[in-house]
Amino acid sequence: MSSVAIIRGDELLLFDAGEGTQRAFLRAGIGLNRKTRIFITHLHGDHCIGVLGLLQTMSLASRDKPVDIYGPSGLSGFIRSSQKYLRFGLTFDVRIIEIRPGLVLNCKEYVVRATPARHSVPSFSYCLEEKERPGVFYPAKAKKLRVPEGILWSSLQHGHQVKIGRRIVRPVDVLGSPRRGRKIGISGDTRPSAKLRALFKACDVLIFESTYGDDHRDKAIENLHSTSREAGQLAKQAGAKQLVLTHFSARYADVKPLVKQAREIHDDVIPAEDLMTLQVPYLD
Numbered sequence: 001m002s003s004v005a006i007i008r009g010d011e012l013l014l015f016d017a018g019e020g021t022q023r024a025f026l027r028a029g030i031g032l033n034r035k036t037r038i039f040i041t042h043l044h045g046d047h048c049i050g051v052l053g054l055l056q057t058m059s060l061a062s063r064d065k066p067v068d069i070y071g072p073s074g075l076s077g078f079i080r081s082s083q084k085y086l087r088f089g090l091t092f093d094v095r096i097i098e099i100r101p102g103l104v105l106n107c108k109e110y111v112v113r114a115t116p117a118r119h120s121v122p123s124f125s126y127c128l129e130e131k132e133r134p135g136v137f138y139p140a141k142a143k144k145l146r147v148p149e150g151i152l153w154s155s156l157q158h159g160h161q162v163k164i165g166r167r168i169v170r171p172v173d174v175l176g177s178p179r180r181g182r183k184i185g186i187s188g189d190t191r192p193s194a195k196l197r198a199l200f201k202a203c204d205v206l207i208f209e210s211t212y213g214d215d216h217r218d219k220a221i222e223n224l225h226s227t228s229r230e231a232g233q234l235a236k237q238a239g240a241k242q243l244v245l246t247h248f249s250a251r252y253a254d255v256k257p258l259v260k261q262a263r264e265i266h267d268d269v270i271p272a273e274d275l276m277t278l279q280v281p282y283l284d
């Protein structure tokens with residue numbers, strides 16, 4: 001079932017929570033009291049039912065930090081009515097944010113954007129994009145400008161100007177050019193579209209659904225899903241470095257042919273599997 005956990009520093013960003021997510025969560029040893037935000041692509045059971053079990057599991061572990069949950073219109077009704085009728089209280093606050101397309105979240109170090117997907121119910125695709133980081137610090141330049149080592153170096157490294165007597169030393173005097181952050185895209189269920197190509201432009205990793213292979217392209221069109229080849233085409237057109245295929249139809253006992261079809265278009269394609277982990281290094 002669909003769920004992608006991005007662990008970034010001390011924070012967890014969870015994209016979708018299909019049935020049984022809490023079990024995978026425990027097996028993956030992610031931790032139930034981490035700073036957490038959950039993003040739901042759409043209200044189909046295989047993408048959102050697991051939220052309920054996950055919240056309850058967190059509560060059983062006496063979680064105290066709030067959880068923010070983002071998703072399409074109807075998300076609040078789904079969670080609040082489940083809480084009411086299933087009568088489950090929680091040890092922590094849940095904030096539900098029904099989103100609009102565009103900038104969903106703007107944090108100090110990253111943003112999350114959403115674009116409408118093309119699926120049978122209101123759906124979003126998401127993109128996590130880190131902001132630029134300050135450039136590499138050159139100690140020799142700092143020494144030459146007679147900046148004493150220690151806290152002032154650290155300030156400059158973090159992009160703040162410092163004052164030495166009457167002189168101002170700016171970060172640009174001692175740092176290289178700003179460094180690009182990482183970008184990760186998550187499609188949810190969707191047909192390919194120009195909007196998604198734009199959202200996923202130059203992703204380091206693009207996690208894209210490939211419910212079907214070439215043999216069932218008609219079904220992909222009919223059911224508003226994608227084929228692995230279409231995922232490959234979109235990733236290639238968007239300039240995504242790596243494509244991770246996911247959400248394979250249960251009809252495929254072996255997904256190798258689907259991966260092969262995508263690889264005919266894009267040269268870095270891997271199939272997702274349960275509990276798979278992936279490091280996403282900085283380019284530099």
Ligand SMILES: [Zn+2]
Nearest residue numbers: 042044119189
């Ligand atoms: Zn769906």
